[in-house]
Amino acid sequence: MKPLPIQNSWVLVTGASTGLGRASALRLAASYQAKPLIVGRRLDNLRELQSEIGERFNVPCEIIVADQREIEGREKIAAKVIELKVNAAFLAAGLTSAGPFDASRADAYAEVIGTNVAGFTDLLARLIAIFRQQPFESSIIAVSSLAGETSVPFQAVYGASKAYVSTLMRALSVELAGTGVSVGSFAPGGIDTDMAALSDLKWGKFGLMDVDRCATLAVDALVHRRSFAIPGMGNRLTYLASRALPRSLMSRLAALPYRRPQ
Numbered sequence: 001m002k003p004l005p006i007q008n009s010w011v012l013v014t015g016a017s018t019g020l021g022r023a024s025a026l027r028l029a030a031s032y033q034a035k036p037l038i039v040g041r042r043l044d045n046l047r048e049l050q051s052e053i054g055e056r057f058n059v060p061c062e063i064i065v066a067d068q069r070e071i072e073g074r075e076k077i078a079a080k081v082i083e084l085k086v087n088a089a090f091l092a093a094g095l096t097s098a099g100p101f102d103a104s105r106a107d108a109y110a111e112v113i114g115t116n117v118a119g120f121t122d123l124l125a126r127l128i129a130i131f132r133q134q135p136f137e138s139s140i141i142a143v144s145s146l147a148g149e150t151s152v153p154f155q156a157v158y159g160a161s162k163a164y165v166s167t168l169m170r171a172l173s174v175e176l177a178g179t180g181v182s183v184g185s186f187a188p189g190g191i192d193t194d195m196a197a198l199s200d201l202k203w204g205k206f207g208l209m210d211v212d213r214c215a216t217l218a219v220d221a222l223v224h225r226r227s228f229a230i231p232g233m234g235n236r237l238t239y240l241a242s243r244a245l246p247r248s249l250m251s252r253l254a255a256l257p258y259r260r261p262q
Contacts, residue, residue, distance in 0.1 A: 001182065001224070001225050003223045003224050003225075004087070004088060004137060004138070004139045004182070004222070004223050004224075004225055006028070006032050006034045006087070006088050006223060007032050007033050007034065008033060008034070008035065009034055009035065009086075009087050009088065010034070010035045010036075010037050010062075010084040010085065010086040010087070011028050011034045011035065011036055011037065011086065011087075011088045011089070011090065011222075012037045012039065012077070012081055012086050012088070012089040012090065012091075012127070013025045013028070013036050013037065013038050013039065013089075013090045013092065014039040014040070014068060014077070014089075014090070014091050014092055014093035014123075015039070015040060015091075015092035015093035015094060015143070016036070016038035016039055016040045016046060016049060016092070017040030017041060017042040017045040017046060017049075018040075018042075018045060019092070019191070019211060020092050020143060020188070020191055020211060020214060020215055020218065021038075021040070021090070021092035021093065021143075022045075022049055023211045023212050023214070023215035024090050024092060024215040024218050024219055025038050025049060025053065025061075025090075026049075026052070026053065026056075026212075026215070027212070027215045027216055027218075027219045028090075028219055029053045029056075029057040029059040029061070030056070030057055031216075031219065032219070032223070033057070033059055034059070034088075035059055035060045035061060035062075036053060036059075036061050036062075037061075037062050037064065037080060037081070037084060037086060038050065038061060038062070038063055038064070039063075039064045039065075039066055039068075039077055039093070040065070040066075040093075041065065041066070041067050042065075043063070043065050046063045046065065047063065049061070050062075050063055062080070062084070064076055064077055064080055067119075068093045068115050068119035068120065068123060069111070069114040069115050069118070069119045070119075071122070073119075074119065074122055074123045074126060077123060077126075078123070078126040078127070078130060081127065081130055082130055085134065086130075087131070087134065087136055087137070087138045087139075088138055088139045088140070088222055088223075089127050089138075089139075089140045089141070090140075090141050090143075090218065090219070090222050091120065091123070091124065091140065091141065091142040091143060092143045092218075093115060093119075093120070094115060094116050094120075094143060094161075094162075095111055095112045095115045095116060095158075096112065096155060096158040097109060097111075097112050097155070097157055097158060098154060098155045098158075099154060100154060101156050101157070109157050112157050112158055112161055113157070113161060116158070116161035116162065116164070116165065117161050117164050117165075120142070120165065121168070124140070124142065124168075124172075124183075127140060128140070128172070128176070128181055128183070131180075131181045132179055132180070132181055136180075137180040137181070137182070138180065138181050138182070139181075139182045139183075139184075139222055139223070139225045140181070140182070140183045140184070140222075141183075141184050141185070141186050141218065141221050141222040141226070141229075142165050142169055142183070142184075142185050142186070143165075143185070143186050143188075143218070144162045144163075144165040144166040144169070144185040144186065144187040145158070145159070145162035145165075145187055145188065145189075146187050146188060146189040146230065146235055146238060146239060147159035147162050147189075148160075148161075148162030148163035148164070148165060148166045148187065149163070149166065149187060149239055149242055150238065150239075150242045151163075162187075165185055166185045166187060166228070169183055169184055169185040169227070169228070170185070170227065170228065173227040173228075182225035182227075183227070184221065184225065184226045184227040184228055184229065185227075185228055185229075186217075186218050186221050186222075186226075186229050186230075186231070187228070187229070187230050187235075187239075188209060188214050188218075188230070188231050188232070188235060189209065189232065189234070189235040189238065190208040190209065191208055191209050191210075191211050191214050192208040192209065192210055192211055209231065209232055209235075213231075214231055214232075217229070217231035217232075218231070
């Protein structure tokens with residue numbers, strides 16, 4: 001499949017306030033002169049990113065302050081996508097919850113599921129409907145996680161939500177074949193971001209991928225319309241091991257970086 005031409009085109013980036021979403025918006029502007037439509041919940045962070053993109057790359061950038069969990073937020077995003085004739089989307093918005101699985105954390109789990117599953121699904125459906133009506137080809141990449149392929153004790157709900165993302169995108173990549181709308185998932189392992197800092201990892205940043213390197217590979221997956229991409233040799237070997245070794249063993253190995261509750 002030919003790379004999607006995105007130079008001077010608008011590209012939606014959700015979860016752009018921090019982390020991989022922010023780094024990917026910068027990479028789109030730097031490498032492709034694409035015009036990022038950045039979405040997040042923190043206006044100050046988005047304004048700072050908008051200024052950086054304009055000053056460093058002289059590329060237009062627009063902001064949407066929205067929460068993916070809220071229908072009003074998803075409607076706002078969809079309306080702007082139509083207005084700007086966006087032809088690609090990098091969906092990086094996501095939440096995690098780390099620690100032992102416990103009923104007292106129901107509110108945190110509702111936020112994770114509301115963002116990573118329910119809100120994501122509705123926004124994705126809206127984007128696909130819009131892109132199918134446009135006269136040009138388009139690409140959507142959703143950020144999943146290696147955690148969705150191996151399962152992750154002490155971050156179990158997050159891992160389950162990312163398994164949903166990967167499974168959904170695999171199915172849709174077949175459904176949408178021949179429509180001009182390409183969809184796929186991008187499944188990194190640990191990345192050196194604020195989210196990793198919240199995951200209570202006992203080895204700190206050891207083994208975490210640099211966020212800018214990860215963003216370069218993520219944007220490449222978007223442009224080349226990959227149906228499934230795992231960045232980094234170590235992550236790819238972990239994925240292959242998860243398919244060859246007993247799942248119970250992989251789950252025990254995946255728990256090793258986490259501090260166990262006292």
